Amino acid sequence: MKKVAIIGGGLSGLTAAFYLARQNKNIDWQVYEASARFGGHIKTVHKQGYIIEKGPDSFLARKPAGMQLIHDLKLDSELVKNATGQSYIYQNKIFHPIPEGSIMGIPTKLKPFLKSKLFSPLGKVRVLYELIKPADRSKEDQSLGDFFEKRFGKEMVTHLIEPLFSGIYAGNLYQMSLRATYPAMETLLNENGSILKGLRKQRVQTTGTKQTIGAFRTLKGGMTQLVDELVKQLPAERCHLNKAIENIEKKKIDIIYYSKMEK
Ligand SMILES: Cc1cc2nc3c(=O)[nH]c(=O)nc-3n(C[C@H](O)[C@H](O)[C@H](O)COP(=O)(O)OP(=O)(O)OC[C@H]3O[C@@H](n4cnc5c(N)ncnc54)[C@H](O)[C@@H]3O)c2cc1C
Structure with a gap:
């Protein structure tokens, strides 16, 4: 009989x-x-009738593995499509609405972007300059921060792109590889000569199709419901808490499943 140690009881x-x-x-x-x-990282808090997610709040329905897991756990009837409301950026004690039509912070609609108070007039001009800025097709990988700053200027990065990306990747924009995290942005630039042009083209192609609606799912009880159901369906005697693995003796274990070791 094979022995498997699964290190880490996250998702x-x-x-x-x-x-x-x-x-x-x-x-x-x-x-x-x-x-x-x-x-x-999954941690749902229930407070005063609200469901508050301290980590992930939903998952992409178009990625089959998540939906398959939900189905295999028989949680289909618990699925909720998240309705997207207005998102805000909190800056200088003011909540600024994210300009309508933004994709990962990058504007695809001119009017809401120009009306936004998130950026100075100069910052806005710098963003629009991206439309004509020559595409510096780099052979080397670079950080997300450097890439976006070169295209849109510092203000756009610190005021909008960084808060959004940091929320997703929980890391420093200037330490994350563009090609490892968001290669599609570089492709968009290479194919269209400008990210703004490329995104506008994509928006025109997808607007009105059902693909853009309800792309994310969560569960009625929040993301922790998924974890709770997994734990419920697994034999308790095989799932150990408060057991940090510090070293592995290969002789005793045949397969190691490695889950985000922090050390
Ligand atoms: C703020 C935030 C928001 C996010 N939002 C989304 C979202 O909306 N949608 C989405 O799809 N993804 C989102 N993500 C990403 C998502 O949370 C992760 O991809 C996912 O939770 C990773 O699961 P995991 O089990 O691989 O790792 P983790 O959740 O990190 O679990 C790893 C586990 O291993 C344990 N561990 C570590 N070292 C050891 C050891 N030596 N011995 C034993 N145990 C150990 C840890 O204690 C931990 O419980 C978000 C992440 C963050 C931080």
């Missing part, structure tokens, strides 16, 4: 355990979670 680790348990009874698997709770 990846619990999902790996769930499918291992379903697929092969000849595997002796165990989940080891360092902290006192399962779920990793």
Whole structure:
């Protein structure tokens, strides 16, 4: 019998355990979670009738693995399409609406962008200069921060792009690789000579199609419901909390499932 140690009881680790348990009874698997709770970054708080997500708030419906997991856990009836409301950027003690038509902060509609008080007049001119700025097709990878700053100027990056991207990747824009995180942006630039032109073209192509509506899903009880259901369907005696793995002796374990080791 093979022994599998699943290190980390976040969504990846619990999902790996769930499918291992379903697929092969000849595997002796165990989940080891360092902290006192399962779920990793997923953390839902219920407060005064509100569901507040401290980490991920939804997942993309078009990516099959997430929807398959929901189906396999029999949670289909618990799915919720998130309705997108107005998002704001909090700056200098004021909530500024993100200009309508922005894609990852980059404007595709002129009027809402020009009306926005998030940017100075000079900052806006610098953003629009991107339309005619020659595309500096780089052979080397670069940071997301450098890439966007070169195209749109510093103000656009600090006021809008950085808050949005940092919310997704939870990291420093100037330390994240463009090609590892958002290669599509570079392709867009290379193919259209300008990101603004490329995004506007995409928007025209997708507007009015159902693809743009309800792209994300969550569960009625928030994302933690997914974790709770996984834990409920897994045998408790195989899922261990407060067990930080510090080293691995290869002799004793055949397969290691590696889930975001922080050390
Ligand atoms: C603020 C924020 C918002 C996000 N929003 C979204 C979103 O809306 N949609 C989306 O799809 N994704 C989102 N993400 C990304 C998503 O949260 C992660 O991709 C996902 O939760 C990663 O799951 P994981 O199990 O791989 O890792 P983690 O959730 O990091 O879990 C890893 C687990 O391993 C444990 N561990 C680490 N080292 C050890 C050890 N040595 N021994 C034992 N256990 C160990 C940790 O304690 C942790 O519980 C967001 C991330 C953040 C931070």
